[in-house]
Amino acid sequence: MSGPPTAPPFQTLIDAHSGAVAAFLRGMLPAADVEDALQETMLAALRAYPAFDGRNPRAWLLTIARRKAIDEHRARSRRPEALTEPEAVASGSDRGGYDAELWGRVGALPPKQRAAVVLRFALDLRYREVGEALDCSEAAARRNVHEAVRTLRAATEAEKEER
Amino acid sequence: MNIENDLKSTARAATAAPTDLEGLSAAVGRRAAADGILDLAYAEIDSPLGTLLAVATPQGLVHLGYPDRPVADQLELLAARISPRILESARDLDRARRQLDEYFAGRRRRFDLDLDWQLSAGFVRSVLERTAAIPFGETRTYGEMAAAAGSPRAFRAAGRALGANPIPIVVPCHRVLRSGGALGGYGGGLDVKRELLTLEGVL
CATH class of the missing domain: 1.10.10.10 (Winged helix-like DNA-binding domain superfamily/Winged helix DNA-binding domain)
Incomplete structure (x- = not known):
């Protein structure tokens, strides 16, 4: 029933990291799904907390959030009528500094690349921590981001030529 | 054009939004209690003696702390002694809050609360x-x-x-x-x- 002797009260994880987890999920999911995915993430984390090793709680929570987001994507792909736009695309048009075209393309990336981009640029994580959250190496995290950036650049340039 | 700079400069606007911490904690607390994975719920209770920290397990009230000790210290000790699965959940301490209010107002002479004695042997x-x-x-x-x-x-x-x-x-x-x-x-x-x-x- 008890966790490792140094585990802080779970509430301190919610207080410190739910903003980052919410930002990540907003980059990954449609607006209507974010609140529920955030609750699901915290509930799953609470369930697993006694076995958590206590290192880097933010990356640990983001790993759980990524799995929840992927579950949600899978559920959606079986419901083709559902929108797949992340909240960033659907509700961002009135925000200052927001680039709907660019983030629309981010929303079309494969889930792992999209997650890598959101973690790297929206949460400002180092590649080591991006890797921890994605369950992959630092080098693989870097590759995912570079691959995504290359795709985004190509799409942006192709669009320019069409105009 | 530099895609990385564009991503950096627009990402916050694309994903930032206020998070309702209290609402989130309450919702997670409710679902966790229903699933039997909330080991400790706590609430801070105003009293003439200052703010008291009330903590309950599913069995009952397990700890009532005076304001001379920081809340974070008390919760850390309980995390180590009972379980770190702790959430703030005013709802779970409502009954204790009401009875303490009545006691301090001189309207209650006897507490009618379930107690969890596990911290004493x-x-x-x-x-x-x-x-x-x-x-x-x-x-x-x-x-x-x-x-x-x-x-x-x-x-x-x-x-x-x-x-x-x-x-x-x-x-x-x-x-x-x-x-x-x-x-x-x-x-x-x-x-x-x-x-x-x-x-x-x-x-």
Whole structure:
């Protein structure tokens, strides 16, 4: 029933990291799904907390959030009528500094690349921590981001030529 | 054009939004309790003695802390002694809050709350359980409590047991005095003991 002797009260994880987890999920999911995915993430984390090793709680929570987001994507792909736009695309048009075209393309990336981009640029994580959250190496995290950036650049340039 | 710079400069606008921490904690707490994975719920309760920290397990009230100790320290200790699966959940402490309000307003003489005794064992627990039965407005001596717990000569140990009471006020260790009528000691400070005894009309 008890966790490792140094585990802080779970509430301190919610207080410190739910903003980052919410930002990540907003980059990954449609607006209507974010609140529920955030609750699901915290509930799953609470369930697993006694076995958590206590290192880097933010990356640990983001790993759980990524799995929840992927579950949600899978559920959606079986419901083709559902929108797949992340909240960033659907509700961002009135925000200052927001680039709907660019983030629309981010929303079309494969889930792992999209997650890598959101973690790297929206949460400002180092590649080591991006890797921890994605369950992959630092080098693989870097590759995912570079691959995504290359795709985004190509799409942006192709669009320019069409105009 | 530099895609990385564009991503950096627009990402916050794309994903930032205020998070309703209280709403999130409450919702997670509700679902966790229903799933049986919330080991401790806590709430801060305003009182004439300052803000009290009330903590409950699914079995009942397990800890009531005075404001002289930081909330974070108290919760960390409970995380280590009981479980780190702790969430703030005012709803789970509503009943305790209401009864404490009534007690301090002079409208309640007896608490009707489930208690979880797991933080006390052996002689300590035995002393505290008997202390819980001392009626409002009455007092006992340390020696009487020791005798009631089966060790008449262990009045010093009884004093230590009362000093370690994890659920003061509700388990009224303030009603135990020295045999000459002197106040003795109190975990929350003698001023608090005096205030409680005054409230109950003893002083």
